[in-house]
Amino acid sequence: MNEFIDYILQFQNLNQQQIDFISSKATKLKIAKDDYFCEAGKIPRQVGFLVKGIFRICYYNSKGEDITKYFIEESNIVADYFNFKKQLEASIYLQAVTDCELLVFSRQNWENTATTIVGWETIVDKMIQNYLLQKVKRRSxxxxxxxxxxxxxxxxxxxxxxxxxxxxxxxxxxxxxxxxxxxxxxxxx
Structure with a gap:
């Protein structure tokens, strides 16, 4: 949990009560190599923070070929966040490249955190902006x-x-x- 707290503290200061509340909302999850955290055609139900391992964002093209769009390393958010937020079906897969350990927030716990922690949406926006900037820099x-x-x-x-x-x-x-x-x-x- 310390890794996640250190990560979010990059974006905004929190008091100990807020940190304890956020910590109480996360659960640990292990995902085996080649298993999926999110699958195309299904509505994403959780947001994760990658503590150990590697994920890839991938999809299948019109020829049925497996295409890797991006990799997610430790100390990053793992989610199809737009579709999670809008409750829409994912169009991509988030697949474990190695055995992975995550801290996971269910939709309910993520929303409870947003309604309880003042500025949580700002923290989330900054996390997403950070991720997108990294992705664009690396891909462009x-x-x-x-x-x-x-x-x-x-x-x-x-x-x-x-x-x-x-x-x-x-x-x-x-x-x-x-x-x-x-x-x-x-x-x-």
């Missing part, structure tokens, strides 16, 4: 580069993921085939 640099440059940029932006994420997911994320990525990696060494 990949758009106009060749495969080798995209892989090198991936290593720079996600240094802790290179050896923890399957090559197929990295290849999908940077927009190359797995065999191309293997050649790129061989030529870099």
């Amino acid at each position: 640099s990949l758009v106009e580069q060749d495969g080798r440059s995209r892989y090198l940029e991936f290593i720079k932006d996600f240094p802790t993921l290179v050896n923890r994420v399957p090559l197929a997911y990295i290849a999908s994320f940077i927009g190359v085939t797995q065999s191309s990525l293997s050649r790129i990696r061989k030529n870099i060494r």
Whole structure:
């Protein structure tokens, strides 16, 4: 829980009573590698904070190919937040790439926190803005580069993921085939 409290304190100061209240609303959850936290076609029911592990945001294209849109590392929110908030069906999957440990808030507990903690919505807005800025920064640099440059940029932006994420997911994320990525990696060494 300390990781989550440290995370939200980046965005706004809270007193001990508020911290205790927030802590009382979260539960621990373990998700096994390859299992889903959120699935396309289902309404997201919870918001998580990733304590340990890696998630990926993915979808299936019109050809049925599995496409990785983004990775979520430790100390970040894990949620399809827009659809959680609006109670709409998700269009993406949040899949555990490794065994994961999360702190999870049910919809009711998240709403209780919002109605009890003054400024909670501001904290949440800042968390989402932080996440989106990170995502845009990391993705925008990949758009106009060749495969080798995209892989090198991936290593720079996600240094802790290179050896923890399957090559197929990295290849999908940077927009190359797995065999191309293997050649790129061989030529870099």
